Amino acid sequence: MRRFDYKLIxxxxxxxxxxxxxxxxxxxxxxxxxxxxxxxxxxxxxxxxAVEACVAKGLSVFHxxxxxxxxxxxxxxxxxxxxxxxxxxxxxxQMVVREMVRVGKLAIVSFPNFAHWxxxxxxxxxxxxxxxxxxxxxxYDTPNIHLCTVKDFRALxxxxxxxxxxxxxxxxxxxxxxRLRQPNVTARIAIFTVARCP
Amino acid sequence: MTEKxxxxxxEIGDVATTLGDDTGSAGIVRTKKVTVAEPPAVLELEGGxxxxxITLAYETFGTLSAERxxxxxxxxxxxxxxxxxxxxxxxxxxxxxxxxxIGPGKALDTDKHFVVCANLIGGCSGSTxxxxxxxxxxxxxxxxxxxxxxxDIVNSQVLLLDYLGIDKLLAAIGGSLGGMQVLEWALSxxxxxxxxxxxxxxxxxxxxxxxxxxxxxxxxxxxxxxxxGQYYGGPLxxxxxxxARMLGHITYxxxxxxxxxxxxxxxxxxxxxxxxxADFEVESYLRHQGLSFTDRFDANSYLYITRALDYFDLTKxxxxxxxxxxxxxxxxxxxxxxxxxxHPPYQLKEIASALRATHKHVSYYEVASxxxxxxxxxEREKMxxxxxxxxxxxxxxxxxxxxxxx
Numbered sequence: 001m002r003r004f005d006y007k008l009i010x011x012x013x014x015x016x017x018x019x020x021x022x023x024x025x026x027x028x029x030x031x032x033x034x035x036x037x038x039x040x041x042x043x044x045x046x047x048x049x050a051v052e053a054c055v056a057k058g059l060s061v062f063h064x065x066x067x068x069x070x071x072x073x074x075x076x077x078x079x080x081x082x083x084x085x086x087x088x089x090x091x092x093x094q095m096v097v098r099e100m101v102r103v104g105k106l107a108i109v110s111f112p113n114f115a116h117w118x119x120x121x122x123x124x125x126x127x128x129x130x131x132x133x134x135x136x137x138x139x140y141d142t143p144n145i146h147l148c149t150v151k152d153f154r155a156l157x158x159x160x161x162x163x164x165x166x167x168x169x170x171x172x173x174x175x176x177x178x179r180l181r182q183p184n185v186t187a188r189i190a191i192f193t194v195a196r197c198p
Numbered sequence: 199m200t201e202k203x204x205x206x207x208x209e210i211g212d213v214a215t216t217l218g219d220d221t222g223s224a225g226i227v228r229t230k231k232v233t234v235a236e237p238p239a240v241l242e243l244e245g246g247x248x249x250x251x252i253t254l255a256y257e258t259f260g261t262l263s264a265e266r267x268x269x270x271x272x273x274x275x276x277x278x279x280x281x282x283x284x285x286x287x288x289x290x291x292x293x294x295x296x297x298x299x300i301g302p303g304k305a306l307d308t309d310k311h312f313v314v315c316a317n318l319i320g321g322c323s324g325s326t327x328x329x330x331x332x333x334x335x336x337x338x339x340x341x342x343x344x345x346x347x348x349x350d351i352v353n354s355q356v357l358l359l360d361y362l363g364i365d366k367l368l369a370a371i372g373g374s375l376g377g378m379q380v381l382e383w384a385l386s387x388x389x390x391x392x393x394x395x396x397x398x399x400x401x402x403x404x405x406x407x408x409x410x411x412x413x414x415x416x417x418x419x420x421x422x423x424x425x426x427g428q429y430y431g432g433p434l435x436x437x438x439x440x441x442a443r444m445l446g447h448i449t450y451x452x453x454x455x456x457x458x459x460x461x462x463x464x465x466x467x468x469x470x471x472x473x474x475x476a477d478f479e480v481e482s483y484l485r486h487q488g489l490s491f492t493d494r495f496d497a498n499s500y501l502y503i504t505r506a507l508d509y510f511d512l513t514k515x516x517x518x519x520x521x522x523x524x525x526x527x528x529x530x531x532x533x534x535x536x537x538x539x540x541h542p543p544y545q546l547k548e549i550a551s552a553l554r555a556t557h558k559h560v561s562y563y564e565v566a567s568x569x570x571x572x573x574x575x576x577e578r579e580k581m582x583x584x585x586x587x588x589x590x591x592x593x594x595x596x597x598x599x600x601x602x603x604x
Contacts, residue, residue, distance in 0.1 A: 018557055040557045048566075052584045055531065055561050058591035062550065062562045072551040 003173045005110055005189055006032055009082060012108055012166070012193055013037050017079035020044070020104060022066050022096070023086030027054035034059075039080075067091045070099040078104045085189075087111040088144040094156065101162060101196045110191040113169075115149035115184045133173075134188055150184040153192060163197040223293070224259045224284035224301040224308055229324055231255050234357040241353060247344030251333070254358050255280045255324025256316035259300060260308035262364070267598040269364045270306055270589075271355065272296065272315040273372030273379035276446070276503050277495060279323035282315035283308075298578040305582035306371070306589070314362065318375075319354045320346045320502040328498035329430060341427030346502060348375070348510045352382045359390070366598045369393035369589060373533075373574035374541070375503070378403075378510050381549065384528040385512055393592040395585060397533035398574045400545035401519050401552070402511035407540055410449050411504035414442030418497045427498050439497040440488030447487050452537040452570030456480060519552035529559040529595070531588040533581070535573035536566045561588065 006029050013019060017039050021030045024043030027050075033039045042060040045051050054061035067090055081104030087093050088111055100107035112134035113119075122130035129139040137144065148156070150167075157164050169187035171177045180186045235241040235250035242248055257280045262269060272282050274295070283300035285293055300306045306313050317325035320343070328343035335342075359367070370380045370391055377399030384394045400407075421438030423429055451459075460480040464470070467477060476482040516522035532550040534543035543564050550562035565580045567573040574581070 042554055042557070042560075048563075048580075051561070051563055052587055055563070055584050056587035056591055058594065060554070060559050060561055062554070063564045064547075064562070072547060074555060077555065 003028075004176060005084070005170055005173055005191065008168050008170070008191055009033075009084065009108055009110065010036055012168075012191075013039060013080050013082075016040075018077075020073070020078040020081045022081065022083045022100070023089070024050075024054060024059075024061060024084075026050050027057045027059045027061065029082070029084055030054070030059055031057050042078075066096055069095060070103050073099075073103040075102055076105055080104055080106045080108060082108045084108075084110050085112065088147045090146060093146045093148075094160070097156065097162075097194075098160060101160075101194065105195065106165070107162075107194050108191065109153070109194065110189060111148065111153065112144075113150050113184065113187045113190050114147040115151065116188050117185050118188075120185075132188075150187060150190050153190065157192070157194055161197055162194040165193040165195060167192055222301045222303055224297065224313075226286070226288060227257050227259065227281070227284040227294075228286065229255050229257055229280050231324060232358065232361055234354070234361060241350065241357070243344050244347040244349045245345050249319065249326070249344055249346070249350070252319060252326045252354055252357070253324070253330070254316050254319070254326075254354060256314060256358060257281060257284075257294075258362075259283055259313040260311050262312040262362070265598065266364055267366070267368060267596065268310060269312045269314060269359075269362075269367050271359070271367050271370040271383075272300070272306070272313060273355075273370060273376035273383075274315060274318065275372070275374035275376045276500075276507070277443075277491070278376070279321070280315050280317040280325075281323075283313070295575065299582060299585065305585040307586070311368065311589075314358070314364075316355055316358050318351050318503065320351070320499060320506060322496035322499040323494075325354075327496065328427070328502055329496045338428075338430040340430065340498060341501075343498070343502060345505055345509075347506050348378050348382045349386060351506065352379055352386060355379070355383075356387060356390075366390045366392065368593060368596060368598075369395060371395040371397075371585070372399075373397040374399055374571065375507055378507070381512055382510075384526050384530070385522060388526040388528045391528045392596050392598075393531070393589065394528045395531045395533070395588065396546075396549065397581075398535055398538055398541050398546075398571055399549075400510075400541050401522075401549050402513060403508050404541070404545060407449075408508045410445060410540075411508055414445050415501050415504060417441035417445070418500060421497075424497060427501070429497075434492065435497045436489070436492040439492045439495065439500060440485075442488075442497075442500055443491040443495075444484040444488040447484060449540045450571040452539060452568055454537060454568040455570050455572075458568070459483075519548065520555045523553050523558065524556055526553075526558065529592055530561070531584070532560060532562045533574070533584070534562070534564045535569070535571070535577070536564060537568045538571045538573060540571040 019039040019041040021043045030041045044062045051063045081100040119130040168191040169180045169183045170189040235252045240248045240250035281294045283294040283297045302309045317323045320327045328339045332339045370383045372380045377396035380394050380396040418438035421435035423433045424435040463479040465482045534546035553560035
């Protein structure tokens with residue numbers, strides 16, 4: 001079963017676009033984009049095993065650390081730059097978002113929403129750091145060091161003078177969600193499409 | 199430039215046999231020789247000279263498929279040779295220089311692939327080089343041998359493939375100078391190369407590497423036995439060549455690897471000798487490496503091959519590296535090694551980035567290793583997975599002739 005967040009991202013990517021997937025993992029999203037949208041895609045991934053998995057899938061992938069930036073990438077060299085569920089693991093998320101809109105004409109950023117009611121509840125009711133399917137780690141071993149909420153990301157976009165082209169929300173990885181009211185409370189996953197304002 | 203196969207070539211020596219004996223070994227192999235660029239043909243060199251006839255020493259492993267679509271060329275580095283895998287006899291103590299990657303079930307699987315490796319022209323392990331006899335004078339070439347380039351080396355390999363009846367390579371793979379040959383292959387003969395695996399090299403020889411090579415050459419030419427390169431039949435410039443090799447060897451290691459391997463350990467003594475004998479393990483090791491190298495390597499070959507390295511610059515004649523790669527159809531895997539200070543990862547990233555700039559198929563892979571430049575000869579476990587994956591996924595996109603579905 002294809003992950004629904006990937007399906008939504010696929011729908012956002014134009015046919016035949018050039019795509020850079022930052023933190024592409026084993027390349028599942030990228031392989032899907034090549035198969036479904038005939039994109040010319042390339043990934044960046046820090047894990048040696050994941051890079052090998054991408055190469056086995058026949059993907060173009062760069063073994064590297066996003067926190068070092070995208071200095072080797074020319075301005076506007078990709079139609080779309082994707083950051084799927086990796087924002088919260090970056091040491092320098094603001095710099096990476098800036099780089100995404102420099103290198104890409106369009107940036108797609110998905111992240112777990114830290115203001116979801118279950119997260120709020122864990123803190124409010126139990127007084128413990130929340131653990132969920134999206135955030136399955138203990139506070140002391142989590143790679144998720146820069147968590148944010150839907151409202152936080154909108155604020156970052158304002159600060160960086162980025163125009164939000166679309167906001168999509170998910171209640172789960174498996175099912176499409178109806179238009180969520182109060183997404184900052186009800187969405188587990190948010191998918192933002194942003195670009196430099198004209 | 200490519201001559202009609204079989205007509206201008208002849209085979210010398212034995213046909214090699216590859217026996218699958220112990221598991222994973224490429225078996226017993228013999229070095230074969232072929233003569234190419236025989237009159238009236240000749241190899242036109244980048245520097246304007248001409249070379250011919252040319253003897254090429256080469257080894258092959260596995261079987262060329264009926265479709266001739268499973269050939270992989272291995273390109274060797276400065277001091278390598280055609281003996282890339284397997285053993286020369288059943289009681290041969292050492293295996294070929296990349297035996298860890300080549301054999302049945304290995305990354306370059308000889309059950310599936312036909313692997314070819316040839317000694318460089320300009321070398322001294324069977325192929326025509328400065329120690330060979332110049333047919334016009336019937337004396338060794340010495341320094342009358344023409345200065346050759348990486349492009350010339352690659353063009354001689356093209357003649358070998360023509361002879362072997364291989365129109366298109368599935369892959370070419372190599373590290374260091376071998377990696378540069380792979381890049382040159384893609385740039386100049388991309389229509390005959392589907393997959394390129396270039397490791398521990400650069401798109402142009404970096405300044406520091408030219409500097410090291412120059413010191414090595416000066417050591418050789420300062421040896422009184424070098425005598426302008428016409429030393430054959432007399433005493434050899436072994437001192438100079440040994441010093442060149444010692445310096446080279448340092449550049450192939452790393453600070454960390456040297457610390458770990460030798461530290462400040464003394465050699466068979468408890469205290470300093472207060473002389474200039476080789477007190478330290480590292481001194482003794484380098485002296486041994488230098489001297490044993492002179493048993494198997496020709497000093498003039500060292501001059502010629504380091505020159506070919508120094509002249510290597512893919513951007514020559516192009517506006518930029520991006521521009522140089524613009525029409526290359528080959529798919530690339532570029533591999534760097536973290537502690538390589540001869541060709542640090544940034545030099546391989548430069549290659550991969552230039553390819554990516556025009557959305558070529560390219561992957562960049564960095565092996566975490568403390569072995570320095572030599573890591574490409576040592577880090578089997580960290581390399582074999584990605585190499586095998588690249589060959590397997592690349593083979594699925596391979597169309598060696600018109601008409602097949604890529």
